[in-house]
Amino acid sequence: MADTEYDKEHAHPGVGQYVEIGVILAVMTLLEVILFESFDRGLLKSVGIPALIILTILKFMLVVLWFMHLRFDHKLFRRVFFVGVGLAFLVFGIVAVNFYVGPRIGF
Amino acid sequence: MAAGDMSAPLPGTDYEHATSLGIANDKLGIWSFIGSECLFFGALISTYLLYVGRTGDSALTPATIFDIPFTSASTFILLMSSLGMVLALAAIQAGEMRKFRTWIMATALMGATFLAGQFYEFTVFVAEGFTLATSPFSSSFFVLTGFHGFHVALGILMLLSMWAASMMGRLPQQLHTTVENIGLYWHFVDIVWIIIFTVVYLIPAATAAPVAG
Amino acid sequence: MSVIASEPRTRRSAFGRPTAETGKWSWLTTVDHKKIGIMYFVTAFFFFLVGGVEALLIRVQLARPEQAFLTADQYNQIFTMHGLTMIFFAVMPLGAAFFNYLLPLQIGARDVAFPRLNAFSYWVFLAAGIFLYSGVLLGGLPDGGWFNYAPLNYIGPNPTDTIGAGTPVAAHVGRMVLYSIGLQIAGIASLASSVNFIVTILNMRAPGMTLMRLPIFTWMTFITSFLMLFAMPVIGVALWQLMFDVRYSTNFFNPATGGDPILWQHMFWLFGHPEVYILILPAFGIVSEVLPVFSRKPLFGYSAMVFSGIAIAFLGWGVWAHHMFAAGIGPVANAAFGLSTMFIAVPTGVKIFNWLGTMWGGKIRMTTPLLFAAGLVGMFTIGGLSGVTHSIVPHNYQQTDTYYVVAHFHYVLFGGSIFGIFAGTYFYFPKVTGRMLNEKLGKLHFALMFIGFNVTFFPMHILGLWGMPRRIYTYADGMGWNFWNMVETIGAFIIAAAIAVFMANVAITRRRGEVAGNDPWDARTLEWLTTSPPPPHNFDEVPLVTARDELWHRKYVGGADRSPVRVPAGASPDHPDHEGSPGASAVPDTAEPAHGPGHDGHSAIHMPSPSYYPLIAAAGMPIAGWGVLAGGPVQLALLALGGLVIFGGLFGWVLEPSAEEAH
Structure with a gap:
């Protein structure tokens, strides 16, 4: 059982796939810049900003899951990493809520 | 933490050298460190988001100061x-040492170009009167991007060391896990910048920009 | 016996590795977790004494009203350093001393996963202590309290010293730089050891040591390590921001220039609350080892203990703002954090009842370790109960910043952590030194400490509810506080006497104490399987683990009435694997060769070689820190030198010939 885990760990994506991901990342970055420039030409912020955030999350996940091959690796690495990311979002989210929302609703 | 799935290797194996989970110690160590770094950059980015609107008496706001095309x-x-980093890793795993050195050098050079760009950006900002002390916005911006730059610089140092070690023949193919671990660090620094680019530069510059028309 | 080859010499570079096995070089270059554990203990105990002297100075100053024994400035420095020393340089590293010494022994490993990183942690911790206390020579020690709230960290001890709006004077800047960089360096040590321990526990367990067979102390170490892993970077960022604020005029926390002092409080307590569990969980782990041994019963509710520990760690991330109820964070936040604080009492209560359940109906032996462990259960419960009173927000408004809070955290930190650490010290002293501590002196130590502790800290509840504020350097006559303050001061000296008894005990028994043998307490876990003190490689044979409380299972089988019956070593029917391989189990110091299953007996035990570089890399950190303190060209020179030493050390570290070539 330990052996199969070890083999699985070393099943990395190939060079072709790496290049594909790289091209996708480049295109997404280009898209981000185009979105940003479109704000001046009337793109609504309520559309553009969520789109920017979604693009960022997609880029983040592409690098994490393929370049850092978390998708193919031992699940323990996935846990350690996403516990860190999740905890950061949770606690700093609470801090942000405390700073922004609290004063606005009259506390 | 599920306990059941982490069974120890069977007795009778060479347990002097095997690890309990069948994964390498240093890789587990580097992932734990990366988990920790999430909180580090989380704290820095949160501070920035909190202070991005606090420009004080200064007219230097995200909309006026950032040079988005350059960034x-x-x-x-x-x-x-x-991308260069993963190609270098693929090369050393395949035993193509020349290719490995080319890609590792390319990666280091791209990192150095980024760093030079950041240095140039900082110089321009300071010349425009946007310094550490200008406002909470400027303080949080410089400390966040400065610490990111410091991480990039450490990464470049490690990449160049690997290149030199490989030139001296001291980075044999078996040590591809070292390359992988340093690569993990490098990609982590990259994903932090992916977030910084949107959250620190694009969105604040857009939201504070004068409405078109 | 297996061959111990510590030096497969593969010289690949000009750098050799140190080889001393005795003498001062063996300590300076060691990577052996046991030696590092001892160094941690001795250093941390030294800091504990320093912090204790500071506490005595505080108590002398407060013994009577309007005393002038200390000036306000001296008092501010001393109470701040008392807090910083006890938390970062005494209790945390004392916990680390036990982690280091016991962890590999308890999981049946030869050493930790990264031995040199382990040495690095120790040297960095020492460097941080030296750096922080260098303030004695460099214009004063930090003086803003251990939490160093803004704007205290700008104004300094005397507001009239402040130049202009929020621009602190040079002396105060220096103190704040000492605070920020000193704790930063200490944080690096904690971070490095947390990574090390996490990997060690996950990856270095002996065969058969599944996670649910880990000794509870190891479990608590594991949980503590995760808390350190995620909490240290948060305080790290806050400390960097503070350093940039005081030294390079940034605007993070200073309200005069648009910063937000509440952000410091959030960041500090985001770290600070997990930190209190970092301080107490190791003590919980030690007590969970001590109580079953002296009750002759297995730990009651093992899995409940494990999961309550995890629950404490998890909930510990959601309660930080209960330190800030009076800071004006709003009623919704106050209510939410009040509730989560009440929740966290539940897993803590689970632990208390499990310890009681462990002792209930047991065959209790009244030894010193048991007394200290039982002392923790009682004293921590009092501290826990006063903790629950803080979660009630209106009540909290009354007691915040009073001596009631001081009483609370001393009941959990002294009555909890320190009692637990002394329980561990008496329990493990025979394992570390091979000799027993004297029981009579030990009981005297316990009696004095228990009495002194309660005489010192219990009246603080009363004084606090009567309104005596914290962090005041003196108080007026006629407030009604005179009597209890004098009582507390007397109590503090009783504690000092107790510590003197302990030191005398160690001094006497270190050479002349009763020889302990492998298993003097009839204990349950793997560390008692090997010799006292253990050999450098810990176990001649890596033990094969088949049960929780492995050693107990090797020593005893259930009789007809299910009472434990002692079995000859290696002959337990629980261990079919061990039949026909005498000497492979309970008595490792037999003369017969010990061969475990699947082991040919020819392979040498590879122990990591000593190294100079952890010490060198650590030495660079305070040098760079003093650079931040200095100005002008000296600053650049020191920063450059410190950086060079750190990176030189790290390069040497990477390049030195490895004894761990095998992989």
């Missing part, structure tokens, strides 16, 4: 350095 270019270069 986009350096972002693109850092992103591509991640």
Whole structure:
């Protein structure tokens, strides 16, 4: 059982796939810049900003899951990493809520 | 933490050298460190988001100070350095040492270009009167991007060391896990910048920009 | 016996590795977790004494009203350093001393996963202590309290010293730089050891040591390590921001220039609350080892203990703002954090009842370790109960910043952590030194400490509810506080006497104490399987683990009435694997060769070689820190030198010939 885990760990994506991901990342970055420039030409912020955030999350996940091959690796690495990311979002989210929302609703 | 799935290796194996989970110690160590770094950059980015609107008496706001086309270019270069890193890893795993050295050098150079860009950006900002002390916004911006730059610099140092070790023949193919671990660090620094690019540069610059028309 | 080859010499570079096995070089270059554990203990105990002297100075100053024994400035420095020393340089590293010494022994490993990183942690911790206390020579020690709230960290001890709006004077800047960089360096040590321990526990367990067979102390170490892993970077960022604020005029926390002092409080307590569990969980782990041994019963509710520990760690991330109820964070936040604080009492209560359940109906032996462990259960419960009173927000408004809070955290930190650490010290002293501590002196130590502790800290509840504020350097006559303050001061000296008894005990028994043998307490876990003190490689044979409380299972089988019956070593029917391989189990110091299953007996035990570089890399950190303190060209020179030493050390570290070539 330990052996199969070890083999699985070393099943990395190939060079072709790496290049594909790289091209996708480049295109997404280009898209981000185009979105940003479109704000001046009337793109609504309520559309553009969520789109920017979604693009960022997609880029983040592409690098994490393929370049850092978390998708193919031992699940323990996935846990350690996403516990860190999740905890950061949770606690700093609470801090942000405390700073922004609290004063606005009259506390 | 599920306990059941982490059974120890069977007795009778060479347990002096095997690890309990069948994964390498240093890789587990580097992932734990990366988990910790999430909180580090989480704290820095949160501070920035809290202070991005606090420009004080200064007229230097995200909309006026940032040079988005320039930052986009350096972002693109850092992103591509991640591609260079995985190609270097693939090369050393395949035993193609020349190719490995080419890609590791390319990665380091792209990182250095990014860093030079950041240095140039900082110089321009300071010349425009946007310094550490200008406002909470400027303080949080410089400390966040400065610490990111410091991480990039450490990464470049490690990449160049690997290149030199490989030139001296001291980075044999078996040590590809070392390359992988340093690569993990490099990609992590890259994903932090992916977030910084949107959250620190694009969105604040857009939201504070004068409405078109 | 297996061959111990510590030096497969593969010289690949000009750098050799140190080889001393005795003498001072063996300590300076060691990577052996046991030696590092001892160094941690001795250093941390030294800091504990320093912090204790500071506490005595505080108590002398407060013994009577309007005393002038200390000036306000001296008092501010001393109470701040008392807090910083006890938390970062005494209790945390004392916990680390036990982690280091016991962890590999308890999981049946030869050493930790990264031995040199382990040495690095120790040297960095020492460097941080030296750096922080260098303030004695460099214009004063930090003086803003251990939490160093803004704007205290700008104004300094005397507001009239402040130049202009929020621009602190040079002396105060220096103190704040000492605070920020000193704790930063200490944080690096904690971070490095947390990574090390996490990997060690996950990856270095002996065969058969599944996670649910880990000794509870190891479990608590594991949980503590995760808390350190995620909490240290948060305080790290806050400390960097503070350093940039005081030294390079940034605007993070200073309200005069648009910063937000509440952000410091959030960041500090985001770290600070997990930190209190970092301080107490190791003590919980030690007590969970001590109580079953002296009750002759297995730990009651093992899995409940494990999961309550995890629950404490998890909930510990959601309660930080209960330190800030009076800071004006709003009623919704106050209510939410009040509730989560009440929740966290539940897993803590689970632990208390499990310890009681462990002792209930047991065959209790009244030894010193048991007394200290039982002392923790009682004293921590009092501290826990006063903790629950803080979660009630209106009540909290009354007691915040009073001596009631001081009483609370001393009941959990002294009555909890320190009692637990002394329980561990008496329990493990025979394992570490091979000799027993004297029981009579030990009981005297416990009696004095228990009495002194309660005499010192219990009246603080009363004084606090009567309104005596914290962090005041003196108080007026006629407030009604005179009597209890004098009582507390007397109590503090009783504690000092107790510590003197302990030191005398160690001094006497270290050479002349009763020889302990492998298993003097009839204990349950793997560390008692090997010799006292253990050999450098810990176990001649890596033990094969088949049960929780492995050693107990090797020593005893259930009789007809299910009472434990002692079995000859290696002959337990629980261990079919061990039949026909005498000497492979309970008595490792037999003369017969010990061969475990699947082991040919020819392979040498590879122990990591000593190294100079952890010490060198650590030495660079305070040098760079003093650079931040200095100005002008000296600053650049020191920063450059410190950086060079750190990176030189790290390069040497990477390049030195490895004894761990095998992989």
